[in-house]
Amino acid sequence: MKTSTILKYILLGIFNALMFYVVPLAITYESWFLLLIIGIITFLINITYITNRLKPLKWITPGFIFLISFVLFPAGYNFYVSFTNWQTGHILTKTQVIERLEDLTYSTDEQKGVEFDLYVMQDSNLDYFFLADFDQDNLLFGKAVTSDQFEDIEYATHEPSFKDSNNNITIPESLYLLSGKEQIANSSTLQDLSILIDKNTRIKLYNISVFGASSGRIFSSQQKYTYDQDSEILYDNRKNVACTLGDRGNFVCGGELVDPGWRINVGTENYHRIINDDRFRGPLSTVTEWTFQFAFLSVVLAFIVGLLLATTLNNEKVRFQKIYRSIYIIPYAIPAFISILVFRGLLNPDFGLVNDWLDPFYQLFNIEPIRWFRTEGSSKAAVLLVNTWLGFPYMFLIVTGALQSIPNELIEASKVDGATPRQSFFKITFPLLLVSISPLLIGAFAYNFNNFTLIFLLTGGGPPIVGADVSVGYTDILISFTYNLAVSGGRGVQFGLAAAVTTIIFFLVLIISAISFRYSKRLERVYGNI
Amino acid sequence: MSNTKLRFGAILLILSLVLVACGGSTEETVEEPATEEAPEETLAAPATTSPPPEKLLIWAEEKVAVALEPLLGAYESAAGVDVEVVIYEFGAIKDDLSTAGPAGEGPDLFIGPHDMVGEVVTNGLVSPIDLGSIQSDIFDVGISAFSVGGEVYGFPYATEAIAMFYNSDLVDGVPSTWEEVKAACDAAGTELCVAAPGGGGGGDAYHNIPFVQSDGGYIFKFDGGFDPSDVGLDNASALASAEFLDSLVKNGTVASTDYGGSMSAFQEEKSLFWMTGPWARNDAAAVNYGVGLIPTFDGNAATPFVGVRGMFISAFSENKVLAQSFILDFFSTVDVQAAMYAEDPRLPATKSLFAIVENEDPIAAQFAASASNGIPMPNIPEMGSVWGPVGDALLIIRDQNYGTNEDTGVTVDSASDAMKLAAQQVRDAIAGG
Secondary structure (H helix, E strand, O other), X not given: OOHHHHHHHHHHHHHHHHHHHHHHHHHHOOOHHHHHHHHHHHHHHHHHHHOXXXXXXXXXXXXXXXXXXXXXXXXXXXXXXXOEOOXXXXXXXXXXXXXXXXXXEOOOOOOOOOEEEEEEEEOOOOOEEEEEEEEOOEEEEEEOEOHHHHHHOOOOEEOHHHEOOOOOEOOOOXXXXXXXXXXXXXXXXXXXXXXXXXXXXXXXXXXXXXXXXXXXXXXXXXXXXXXXXXXXEEEEOOOOEEEEEOOOXXXXXXXXXXXXXXXXXXXXXXXXXXXXXXXXXXXXXHHHHHHHHHHHHHHHHHHHHHHHHHHHHHOOOOOOHHHHHHXXXXXXXXXXXXXXXXXXXXXXXXXXXXXXXXXXHHHHHOOOOOOOOOOHHHHHHHHHHHHHHHHHHHHXXXXXXXXXXXXXXXXXXXXXXXXXXXXXXXXXHHHHHHHHHHHHHHHHHHHHHOOHHHHHHHOOOOOEOOOOOOOOEOOOOHHHHHHHHHHOEOOEOEHHHHHHHHHHHHHHHHHHHHHHHHHHHHHHHHHOOO | OHHXXXXXXXXXXXXXXXXXXXXXXXXXHHHXXXXXXXXXXXXXXXXXXXXXXXXXXXXXXXXXXXXXHHHHHHHHHHHOEEEEEEEOOHHHHHHHHHHHOOOOOOOOEEEEEXXXXXXXXXXXXXXXXXXXXXXXXXXXXXXXXXXXXXXXXXXXXXXXXXXXXXXXXXXXXXXXXXXXXXXXXXXXXXXXEEEEOOOOXXXXXXXXXXXXXXXXXXXXXXXXXXXXXXXXXXOHHHHHHHHHHHHHHHXXXXXXXXXXXHHHHHHOOOEEEEEEOHHHHHHHOOOOEEEEOOOXXXXXXXXXXXXXXXEEEEOOOOOHHHHHHHHHHHHOOXXXXXXXXXXXXXXXXXXXXXXXXXXXXXXXXXXXXXXXHOEEOOOOHHHHHOXXXXXXXXXHHHHOOOEEOOOOOOEEOOHHHHXXXXXXXXXXXXXXX
C-alpha cells in the first residue's frame, strides 16, 4: 500500500470522526437541518474517496461542498427569509417567545421599590432559607423553594429571635449563614428560589453583595404570563386576561399586541409590498435606472482608462515599465474605504482641494464653483469619478495580462500586410482582448451593481430626492436603497423585506450575467479560432 | 482482489476512528457523576457544595474593558466569579446580540446606547433591572432614557450631548443669543461663523436637532414615553424654528458644513465656533478652545439630544441575579465609574461621579449643563424612520437647496416646506410599517 493511500484513509478517518463528533451536539441543540447537511457531506466525501467509480469527482466534491455552504446556502436562506416577517419584534422563534414571556415576573405598584436586606441560610439537608430584614417588627423567615413547590410550603413567619439586643443578626446553630461569595457560588440555584409571605407575595434574592448585605425584592407570586400548551392560550396574570394568537406571530391581550412576537411565514407579502406599495414603487424606477447607469458607466470608464494605460505601457519603447505598472496598481492596494473617505474630503465644496485647484478655471471662465455632493449631477459625477479611480487598476492589471498573451506574430503579420497601428489595434488586439476579458467585465458589472461601500461612504445616497415618498437620494443604488428601507423602516429593522429586495436584485444580476455570457460566447466563436 | 481487502481494511480503520471520537464523548459523560460525588464529603460546610465558579460574560467596547480590567480582579476574588470581558465595537453589539442571544451564545451583560432600548425590548432580548437605592444617584435623563413601559432596562453610566466649542484666542465665550454670535464672528472676521455638522451634503439630524426642538417643536410627543402617533415636526413652533435656521444660514451665521468640514474649519481657525459633542475634544485641541452652551432660541435654552450609554442584562442570561449583582454591587460604584471616566471622559450619568468631575474638568461641566437642557433621543424603534427624512429636510435648509424637483414635481421653496415634507415622510413610514 502506498503512503499516499494510507494518508488518504487516515485523513478521511479524521474527517469522519469530526463529523460524527458533531452529531450528538446537533441532536442536543435539535438542529435537524445541520444534521441533514452533515449527513449529506459525510456521505458525499466518503463515496467519492472510497470507491474508485467516482474518482473523477474527487476534485469537484470539495469545491461543490464549499459552493453549497458559502453560496447556495446563504442564497437559499435569504430566499427563505424573504417569505417571513423577520423584523424588529419578530426575531425569535415561538418557543423562545413563550420561554421569554413565562420568565417574566412582576411587582404590583405597592410592591415596587421596596428594598431590604436578605440573608441566605442553609441547613444540614442543603435546603435554603431566606431571612428578610424589613424592620424590627418584620423579620420574615421561611424556607426558600422554587415556584412549583409553592403549594407545599408554609408562609414565612416573623422571627424576632434572629436579632439580638444590639440589632445584629444571630443564627441558630442548626443553620449556616452563607457569605456573599458563597451565595454567588450558588446563585444559579438561588435565583429560582423565593419565600412566600402570603398567597400573592413572594420574596426573591435580588442583589448579592460581596461588600455589604445582599438585598431582596418583593414580587407577585405569580409569573407575569402563563402559557397553556394545549389550548395555545397565554394568560396575563397581572391584568387577568386571556391572550389569543394573533395572525402576525404575536399574542394579543385585550386588543394589544404582546412584545416580543415570533417569526412566521407570510408568503409573498414582502414581494407584494415592493410591487404595490407606493412608498417603494415611486423611487424604485429612478433608483433602478441609476443603478444600471452607475454599474455600466463604472465598468466602461474604468475599462477605458485601464486599457489606455495598459496598451501604452505595453509598448516596448516605454522605459521603466515596471515602475509605472507598480504606481498604477497603488489605488488598488489602498483599502477602498480609505480612498473613498479621502475623496470625500478632497471634493468638499468649501474646503476641498479639488475646488481649490479648479478655482483658477472657475475665475477664468467666470463660472460658479461646482457644489460637489449638493447637486444631482455633481454627486453622480463624483461617484463615477471615484469609482473609476478605484476600478481602473484592476482593469489595467487584467488588460496587461491579456495583452501579453496575444501572440506578437499577429500584429507583425498585420503590419506586413500594411495595416496601420490603429487598424491592427481595433481589428486584432481589441477583439482578442474582449474574448478573454469580457467575463471579467461582466463580473465587474455585477460587483458594481451591488457596490454598497462606495455609495454609503461617499455620498450616503445623497443629495436627497426632494418630495419622494421615502428618504431616498439621487445616488442611491438598489442595494443602498434596500439598506435604508430595511434599517430605517417604520419600526426598526425589516429583514424579511430586505431579503425580498435582495432576492430580486439577485435575479436581475443573474439575468444580466446570463445574457452577457451568451454574448461573450459568441465573441469567442467569432474570434476564438484566430 | 487485494484491492477489495484493502478497502475493507480502510473502512475498518475509519470505523475505529469513529469509535474513538464517540469514546471521547462517553468519557465526558462519565466525568459528570464524579463531580456530583463531592457534596457528600463536605456536608459539614454546606455552602461550599458547588465547586465550579460562576461565570459572567460581558460584551463591552475596548475603553470600558480597559477601565474595568484592573478593578475586576478584586471583584472576582471577593465574589468567586469568573468575569470575562469580550471587546466589541460599540455599534456592533446590538446586531450580534440579536443572533447570539437567542442561540444561547450571547453575553450575560452588555453595553449599548439607550436609543436601542425600544428595539431590544420589543425583540425580547433584555431583562428589566430594578436599580433600587442607587436610582437616586442617577440623573433623571438617564433613567427616562432607559425606561420603556414603566420598567428600566439598563444602568446608565455615561451621557453625551452637543454644545458649542469656541476658539478662545478669538472670542471670550459663546454669547447667549444668535444675534450676538453673529456679531462676535463679524468682529473676529473669520471666514465662517458657526461650523455645525449637518450641512455640506451630509444630512445629520442629530447635530441639527436643537434647531428643531428648542422652541416647541418635537419629533415624538413625550409623555411618560415617546408617542409615535404624535409627530410634531411641522407644528407652528417647529416651522418657526426652521425659518429661523433658514435666516441663520442666509445671514452666514451657520455655515454649510458636514462633520469633517466643520472640524477642519474649526481646526484651521476658519470658523469661530464648532457645534458638536465631547467626543471631539481631542480634535478641537488643535486650537485653544473653550466650551459653552448653544445659544438660546427665542429665550429658550437650546435642547440637544442626549445620548446615554448603559449596561444591559441579557434576557438569555442563565444567571440574572448574578448579573444584577454585578451591576448593583460593583459596576455602579463610584470607583468603577471614576475609572471608566478616566479611560474615556464621557459625561457622568451618576451624581456622585459628576460631583468629582465638576471640579476637575470645567469643560465636561459645560457639556453636562448642555445635556441637562436636553431630552433623551427617543428610544422607540420608530426613531429609525426619523433620521433619514429629518436629516434630509434640515440638509435642504442648511445647504439652501430649494426649488422644484424635476423627477417628483415637488416644490420646496422654504424651510417650512422642507419640514412639512419630512413630517409627512415620517408619518407615512410609521403608518407603512
